[in-house]
Amino acid sequence: MSSGSDPRPAPELAAELAGRLDALLADDDAERARRYPGPSADRQPVHTAYVPADRFSAETPRHWGEAALRALDEHGPVPGFDEAEHLKVRAKLAREPVEDLRIDFEDGYGIRPDEVEDAAAVSAAAALAELISAGAAPPFTGLRMKSLEPAVRRRGLSTLTLFLDTVLSRAALPAGFRITLPKVSSVRQVQAMAQCCAALESRFGLADGQLRFEIQIETPQAILGSEGVALVAPMITAAAGRCAGLHYGAYDYSASLGIAAAFQSMAHPAADHAKAVLQVAAAETGIAVSDGSTNVLPVGDTAAVRQAWQLHADLVRRSLERGFYQGWDLHPAQLASRYAATFRFFTDGQAAAQARLAAYSARLETGIADEPATVRALTDYLARGVACGAIAQPS
Numbered sequence: 001m002s003s004g005s006d007p008r009p010a011p012e013l014a015a016e017l018a019g020r021l022d023a024l025l026a027d028d029d030a031e032r033a034r035r036y037p038g039p040s041a042d043r044q045p046v047h048t049a050y051v052p053a054d055r056f057s058a059e060t061p062r063h064w065g066e067a068a069l070r071a072l073d074e075h076g077p078v079p080g081f082d083e084a085e086h087l088k089v090r091a092k093l094a095r096e097p098v099e100d101l102r103i104d105f106e107d108g109y110g111i112r113p114d115e116v117e118d119a120a121a122v123s124a125a126a127a128l129a130e131l132i133s134a135g136a137a138p139p140f141t142g143l144r145m146k147s148l149e150p151a152v153r154r155r156g157l158s159t160l161t162l163f164l165d166t167v168l169s170r171a172a173l174p175a176g177f178r179i180t181l182p183k184v185s186s187v188r189q190v191q192a193m194a195q196c197c198a199a200l201e202s203r204f205g206l207a208d209g210q211l212r213f214e215i216q217i218e219t220p221q222a223i224l225g226s227e228g229v230a231l232v233a234p235m236i237t238a239a240a241g242r243c244a245g246l247h248y249g250a251y252d253y254s255a256s257l258g259i260a261a262a263f264q265s266m267a268h269p270a271a272d273h274a275k276a277v278l279q280v281a282a283a284e285t286g287i288a289v290s291d292g293s294t295n296v297l298p299v300g301d302t303a304a305v306r307q308a309w310q311l312h313a314d315l316v317r318r319s320l321e322r323g324f325y326q327g328w329d330l331h332p333a334q335l336a337s338r339y340a341a342t343f344r345f346f347t348d349g350q351a352a353a354q355a356r357l358a359a360y361s362a363r364l365e366t367g368i369a370d371e372p373a374t375v376r377a378l379t380d381y382l383a384r385g386v387a388c389g390a391i392a393q394p395s
Contacts, residue, residue: 035237039380040286043387045100045140046342047329048247048290052108053120053143058130061138065097067332071298075305078313078340089339092389097335099388100140100326103128105159106147106182107252108330114155121159125166132171142178144216148189157196168204178244179213183252185221187231190238197242212242214290218249220256223274232281243287246278247328250292266292266315266327279323291319293328298337309337316341325384339388346385353378354394 006013051060069090072078077086103124105117112120124143131137143163146156160179167173181193197211215235217223225231236243250271254264265271275291282289294315298308312334319327320342329338357378359366370378385391 036284037286038284039376040288043139044288044325044384046325046388047327047335047338048100048102048140049098049138049329049335050102050104050108050144050293053103053105053117053124054109056103056124056127058127058134058136060127061098061101061131061136064332064335065093068093068097068335071305071333072336075298075302075309076336078337079306079310080313081340081344085340085343088343088389089336092339092343093335096138096389098138100176100178101138101142102178102180103141103143105156106144108144111152114158117155117159118162121162122166125163126170129167129170132167132174137174138176140176140178141174142176142180144180144182147181147183148192149183149185160196161200164200164204168206173206173210177212179211180216180247181213182216182249183218184215184235185219186225187234187238190215190235190243191240194238194240194242209241212244213239214245214247215239215243216247216249217274217278218252218256220253223277230277230281232277236281236285236287245288245290245326246282247290248275248278248292251295266294267318272322275322275324288326289324290326290328291324293330294334295330297331298333299331305333309333309340312337313341317345320345342388343390346381346388346390349381350385350391353381357382 008016049064072086072090077083078089081089105121109117109120128137128141131141143160145160146152148156164173179197181189184190193213197213198208200206201208201211215222215232217232222231222235232246236246248266248271250266251264253274254268254270255261257270259268259270271292275289278289294312296308296311298305298312316327316338319325327338329335356366356368356370357375358364359368360370360375382391382394386393
């Protein structure tokens with residue numbers, strides 16, 4: 001033993017060092033645990049159906065499902081999918097056509113006179129309350145308000161307040177209710193939105209933290225701020241626990257970068273970069289990330305509808321393979337290709353995922369050396385497939 005060495009046994013020394021480090025890193029440990037609690041155990045919808053406020057009624061979810069079924073009857077099948085897959089899609093359309101419904105007061109609705117938007121807010125909110133009271137609302141619902149940019153700020157807040165007042169006078173706010181905040185371009189806008197939610201909770205007697213919102217990333221300033229810093233992670237922090245999701249806005253973002261309309265797409269390299277930033281910022285936070293939409297709608301003759309279905313299905317599959325399990329749908333007939341592509345994604349990998357989990361559990365030596373993080377990903381993959389109805393609950 002060298003002169004001046006610690007005479008204590010190694011385990012005792014290690015315990016003493018661990019105690020010191022526990023004290024030194026206590027604040028850091030607590031902050032990381034708060035900031036990165038891990039993936040959420042809550043269900044994430046596979047899509048968000050955006051419906052302009054003036055077109056929404058209590059019949060909308062059912063009408064979307066019926067319209068998708070009619071499209072399949074008239075123009076089916078969705079190219080590349082077999083009869084068994086179509087039967088599963090049809091069952092989903094009859095049972096739960098819309099997983100997430102967002103009543104739109106922004107771009108899909110436009111700028112209207114105040115009295116017109118006021119009336120639309122009351123009417124749409126009353127229709128949503130009717131669905132909630134009847135137990136017929138989709139698992140996730142909400143509204144997309146106008147942004148907090150100066151030109152529409154007061155209008156957006158007025159609509160949000162009026163909408164909540166109308167819903168809550170008729171029904172309890174469901175757990176899956178979300179507010180979508182579009183065109184977020186600064187961290188302070190997110191801070192302001194969090195403060196608004198707290199004030200509205202106080203006004204309407206809601207629980208602290210009950211109002212949650214999605215940050216819609218569709219401006220370049222959100223991806224890279226004026227000081228050269230990515231702002232998405234600070235936005236999540238600024239939401240103070242209220243951020244329920246990050247949603248990518250494909251067309252506003254692409255247009256802001258000067259990308260020609262013919263080349264604006266969820267598959268453009270600029271879109272992939274923006275979504276990668278969202279994905280990294282949200283990792284381990286429990287916050288869901290959603291891809292955008294395609295504006296090529298399945299309308300027209302059979303050839304046009306099938307072409308649009310094929311494009312949509314390919315884009316949905318592409319998103320899923322890249323870890324984006326949700327996207328926007330703008331037209332009822334897109335539900336057919338959404339569910340066809342989503343169901344196949346999960347059924348394609350079900351057997352392999354189950355086999356890898358079984359091998360890991362039994363400590364079998366196979367050609368794949370899975371680690372705990374991958375096992376968690378395999379488990380999450382199967383859980384997502386069960387939640388949307390693609391695969392049956394494993395026995």
